[in-house]
Amino acid sequence: MFGLYEISKLLNEPARLEGVLASVANVLSSFLQMWCAAIVILDEAGEPEIVATSGGEAKTLRKEILPQAVIDQLVATETPVVVQNIAADPLFKDAAPRIAADLDRKVSFLGVPIKAGDRVVGTLSIDRVHDGRTNFRFDEDLRFLKMVANLIGQSVRLHRILSADRQRLLDERRSLEKALSQELADKGRWPTPKVGGIVGDSDKIRKVMQTIGQVAKSNSTVLLRGESGTGKELFARAIHDMSPRKSKPFVKLNCAALPESVLESELFGHEKGAFTGAVNQRRGRFEMADGGTLLLDEIGEISANFQAKLLRVLQEGEFERVGGTKTLKVDVRLVCATNKDLEAAVTRGEFRADLYYRINVVPVFLPPLRDRPGDVRLLARTFLTRFNEENGRDLSLSDTALHVLERCYFPGNVRELENCVRRTATLAGHDVIDRGDFACASGDCLSALLWTGSGRHNANEPAAAGRSPLPAREPVAEETAGAPIGGVSLPVHQPSPLPCGHAEAGSCPASTGRPTDRERLLEAMERAGWVQAKAARLLGLTPRQIGYALKKHGIELKRL
Known part of the structure; x- marks a missing residue:
């Protein structure tokens, strides 16, 4: 049972199938004394697609460890193969070089087919070496190998489903990029859509607006990427407002602000009595956004356990409320946002690769403010106008004040610029803000x-x-x-x-x-x-x- 537990843990890891199967073969060989464990996964044509053996012996597998005739028999009959002594069996006549090193010991072979549903997708085999000290029974070994083969078959099926899904998403992304390029070629220049709340006339902002204007027409998942303060929520709202779903709800949730247990209830909802304090049934954000758009901000901060739960909703479009049994289906256009390096997180194993491919259908990179210096004056004047309207003031910015703002690095991007303008306007003692009114002149700058x-x-x-x-x-x-x-x-x-x-x-x-x-x-x-x-x-x-x-x-x- 310990070996089965270790193997099930390996097969549940979000890693490449080749590496996982090699680890399973090593567990069989190292911990359970099942020597020369070999796992062969077949492609659609029946040829070996993945070969994993204990000790990395894949290069000699077909000739010296597992002859092709054995693989063919396992696949054709879909039944186990047991050979008491491989040295005397015609199926293993090509295995003599390997057996020569163990002439004084008898070696037995056990092999079982690996099935995914009702179809054989590979084989699992091991050797038993009779050393005179270890007692083992073939019937118990076969039962154990069948259980392991069932687990491997399920993992192979899931990996192939995810691989096909990933390829479909990549094809969809390429189609969208091709459509965008074709429209640019046809029109000579993309029109720049105007969206309330987004201020900027630089080339980088024009390019982003043109991209989201085209993407908004479809239901493809969008991943907004940019540093903190670049306005990801504002651009997500723009995608919704320019889409056919604009008359439906736009719902947003900051994933980093909530612990996993609360996040699950917020997204999926909960039934009355599902946990302490759940006095009423509550709809989750997915239900609230049905027919519309859901923004998941800080998607890179969710835990590994919750990533698996979220992946199921994104793949199937269905879920259950916390504490409920009824399956709910929703039609939601998903927009995700993050300032995290997701590629590095996937490499470190902190973010699931399958979820990454699911949300990274159409990535949109929002430029930091330092890459669009031409927008600083326009943004600063816009923020000051809003401040004047909210507070009944009539302030303005001098040319020297605008020059100071243009030279600032603004690591906090547009959010920091707005805070800087509002702070300076609040403390200004006259109607024209000059360079001496900024925080750096009074010793309070923390930029x-x-x-x-x-x-x-x-x-x-x-x-x-x-x-x-x-x-x-x-x-x-x-x-x-x-x-x-x-x-x-x-x-x-x-x-x-x-x-x-x-x-x-x-x-x-x-x-x-x-x-x-x-x-x-x-x-x-x-x-x-x-x-x-x-x-x-x-x-x-x-x-x-x-x-x-x-x-x-x-x-x-x-x-x-």
Whole structure:
């Protein structure tokens, strides 16, 4: 039973089938003394597609370990093959070189077919060496091998379904890209759709708007990728508003803000009495978005267990409420957003590859603000206009103030620019905002502390995409030591002497000296989009400790 448990764990791992089957063969050989374990998976034509053996002996499999005649008999008869002594059996006449090393010992062979449904998809075989010390029974071995073969057959079937599904999604993506290219060729230039709330006239923003304008016409899943503060939620809303589903609900959920148990209830809903506090039946976000669009923000932060649950909904379009038995079907257009490097997460085993291919049908990369400097003036004036309307003011920005904003690096992107404009407008004592009114002039600029990169690529874009790295202007270098806050050490960021971009070189107080506990806490909250749970992970603390630290330093939470 221990061997069956270990094999079932291996077959449930999200890894390449070849590697998994090789591990299964090694378990059979190493832990259960079933020597020369061999697993052969056949393709549609009946030829070996995957060969996995204990000890990596695949190159000699067909000639010295498992003759083709044995494979043919297992597939044709769909019944086990048992050979008491392979040295005397005609099926193994080509196996003499291997047997020669064990002339003084009798070797028996056991093989069973691997089935997926009612079809044979491969074979599983082992050898038993009679050493005079080990007692074994063929009937018990055959029962065990049949159970292992059933597990392998199910895994092969699931891998082939996922492979076909992935290929279909890739074909769909290529078709969409081809359609976009054809439309560009036909019209000479894509029209740029106008969407309320999105401000910008740079080439990069035009390209993004043209892409989502075309993608919105279909029901394909969209993955919005970009740094924090680039407006992923705004672009998701634009996709919905330009789609045929615009009259239906647009529902959004931040996956990073909730623990797994609450996230499951939020997405799928729950029945009355499903858990403590479930006093009424509750519809989940999937039900609420039926016929419309569902935005899953911070999709890269969900746990491995919940990734498997989400994958089933995305594949089948059906689910059950927590504590319920009734299967519900929904028609939802899914838009996902993340600022995480999903390719690296898949490589590390933190994000399921099958879920990655499911959500990465049409990726849309949102440019950081530093790549669209021509939009800074337009955005700053727009934010100031909104502030004036909300507060009954009549403020304006001078040319020197706009020049300061254009030179800023803005690691927090559009969100940081808006906060900068609103903070400056709130504290301004006159109607025209000048360069001296910004935080860097009064010693309160924390922009340098928000940027801790060091010549990185955009964390949201695949390294293989060939995109250029960020500019070399790096305001901050990161250290690992820290002073305690709430009984736990926080990481310290040691700023470099480079300017943050708000003012002349050396004039920003945030670019010199060691930051305080309060500044480090503010930095983490800004980087986490003011989500306490995410900031806790950045600092290696618990959400309770973050809450205590915020209260201790008198920091009020922002609602973004």
